[in-house]
Amino acid sequence: MSFFTSLSGLKNADTDLRVIAHNIANAETVGFKKSSVQFADLVATGSATDPRRSPGIGATIAGITQDFVLGPxxxxxxxxxxxxxxxxxxxxxxxxxxxxxxxxxxxxxxxxxxxxxxxxxxxxxxxxxxxxxxxxxxxxxxxxxxxxxxxxxxxxxxxxxxxxxxxxxxxxxxxxxxxxxxxxxxxxxxxxxxxxxxxxxxxxxxxxxxxxxxxxxxxxxxxxxxxRSNVDLAEEMVALLTAQRNFQANAKAIDTATQISQTVLNLRS
Known part of the structure; x- marks a missing residue:
């Protein structure tokens, strides 16, 4: 399950990177309005599930919203x-x-x-x-x-x-x-x-x-x-670094889960 949880994080980080890249690419486009990605968590729950033992199963994209604030x-x-x-x-x-x-x-x-x-x-x-x-x-x-x-x-x-x-x-x-x-x-x-x-x-x-x-x-x-475009390049560069770190962290979580699975398989063999 940890593989799929981290995979959802990778996909979401990839979407975030694409939206930020689109904003940066249109920093000089007349009348352009920047967008941002909104995320939501996913939890494995059911009517008979103990709320104290409900694991998270990743994240999903709640929406991509546009900011119509006036540009310069x-x-x-x-x-x-x-x-x-x-x-x-x-x-x-x-x-x-x-x-x-x-x-x-x-x-x-x-x-x-x-x-x-x-x-x-x-x-x-x-x-x-x-x-x-x-x-x-x-x-x-x-x-x-x-x-x-x-x-x-x-x-x-x-x-x-x-x-x-x-x-x-x-x-x-x-x-x-x-x-x-x-x-x-x-x-x-x-x-x-x-x-x-x-x-x-x-x-x-x-x-x-x-x-x-x-x-x-x-x-x-x-x-x-x-x-002009309402994209703030300094703000987008900070968001870009954050999205990159998020992507790397999820990739590292998948790598860690792989190592744990390999260790379990080696013990059984």
Whole structure:
């Protein structure tokens, strides 16, 4: 039994090492959120078991949780770089499937036809607005920035703290074209990581609740900045050493159990 107990410790230490390595590998990934492994013990018990004689039979993984604490904000000076100063996720729609994913990575670009998208072509979701910049619908949709305004051509695009996307044209005119929609979740730890610093809603996370930047718990928009990874390398290196020692200790326990078994076999022979 000691072999299987130590084997469970080895497997758990290996998972811990992989999670820590993943955190370290993404220390410079924009919008990345670190994870940590939660463990639980296993005990051989039954209704007729004497509680004073119940042996432990190892450990198991209770879950891998993500830490959504705000990462440091870095100024980039690029107008279409957005950071959320507070709670919320950007909503991004796949142009082919329509599937919506959620991200804290605000590195966006403008296509030739005026669509705002991320590096993988997913469309940023926003509320349509009137001439005064007030939302006209509670249902977010793709942002479309008109590349011309009569005879004037698009000069630049700016985004204010309320998330209002404002198009400026060569004739000096300006036009609000949308307000960035932010999503929150009843239980963000239930989100499923989908890669590319994106998450997908699940039954555990609950459905997305959309809101306006700067209102209630939704964070304000900071244009010309990006949210860096919230990984603390010093903290991860300490955790890495601890996980390594844990792995070595369990391996040593298996080695000791092997020696004891060999000694018993030699006595019997």
């Amino acid at each position: 904000l870095e100024q980039t000076g690029r107008a279409l770089d957005l950071a959320i100063d507070g709670d919320g996720f950007f909503a991004l729609a796949n142009p082919f499937s329509g599937e919506v994913s959620y991200s804290r990575n605000g590195n966006f670009r403008l296509t030739a036809v005026g669509e705002m998208e991320d590096s993988w072509g997913n469309r940023l979701q926003a509320y349509p607005v009137d001439a005064a910049g007030n939302p006209t619908s509670a249902v977010p949709a793709d942002i479309n920035v008109p590349v011309t305004n009569g005879t004037a051509t698009l000069a630049n695009v700016t985004i204010n703290v309320r998330g209002i996307v404002i198009a400026a044209y060569s004739d000096g005119s300006t036009q609000p074209v949308g307000q960035v929609a932010l999503a929150t979740f009843p239980a963000p730890n239930g989100l499923r990581a989908a890669g590319q610093t994106k998450w997908q809603a699940t039954g555990e996370s609950g459905a997305a609740v959309f809101g306006n930047p700067g209102i209630g718990t939704y964070g304000e928009m900071i244009s010309g900045a990006l949210e």
